Amino acid sequence: MRRVRTTGTHPEMELRRVLHARGLRYRVNSPIDELSRRIRPDIVFRGPRVAVFVDGCFWHGCPQHFVPPKKNTSWWTSKIADNSRRDHRIDLELATIGWAVVRVWEHEPATSAAERVVRIVDARRKQ
Numbered sequence: 001m002r003r004v005r006t007t008g009t010h011p012e013m014e015l016r017r018v019l020h021a022r023g024l025r026y027r028v029n030s031p032i033d034e035l036s037r038r039i040r041p042d043i044v045f046r047g048p049r050v051a052v053f054v055d056g057c058f059w060h061g062c063p064q065h066f067v068p069p070k071k072n073t074s075w076w077t078s079k080i081a082d083n084s085r086r087d088h089r090i091d092l093e094l095a096t097i098g099w100a101v102v103r104v105w106e107h108e109p110a111t112s113a114a115e116r117v118v119r120i121v122d123a124r125r126k127q
Contacts, residue, residue: 012042012054014110015117019043022118026052034097039090041101043117048124051094052102052117059083062105100124 007029019026027044032051041051057065061080069076091101100120104113 007042009054009056009106011056011104011106011108011110015052015054015104015113016043018110018114019117022114024118024121032094032099035093039094045121048121049099050102050117050121050124051099052104053087054104054106055087056106060087060105062107064105065107 029040030044031038031040042054043052061084094101102117102120
């Protein structure tokens with residue numbers, strides 16, 4: 001599992017390109033230190049306090065595309081369920097300190113994901 005990329009994945013890079021083309025500036029893999037543990041969203045908008053996570057369909061248990069491996073199924077099912085619980089816990093922790101969280105699936109088109117992110121960032125800047 002060491003070879004699995006955590007940053008700079010193809011879906012993340014596509015989303016970043018579209019966001020940048022729309023004039024948004026952001027931080028990449030920047031830690032949010034306001035919590036007891038470090039959380040590093042894929043894309044961070046510090047001013048409006050928006051955290052964007054680009055989730056892989058396999059690693060985060062996409063309801064449309066996740067297919068458990070045929071070998072060691074129980075371990076993998078448990079692992080993916082733990083990842084999903086962790087994601088939910090992170091969303092709640094960030095929300096309690098005033099951050100908006102956007103979760104994007106890797107299969108989601110970058111343009112539609114970017115539209116969602118732009119809408120949320122703009123709304124939070126107007127607050």
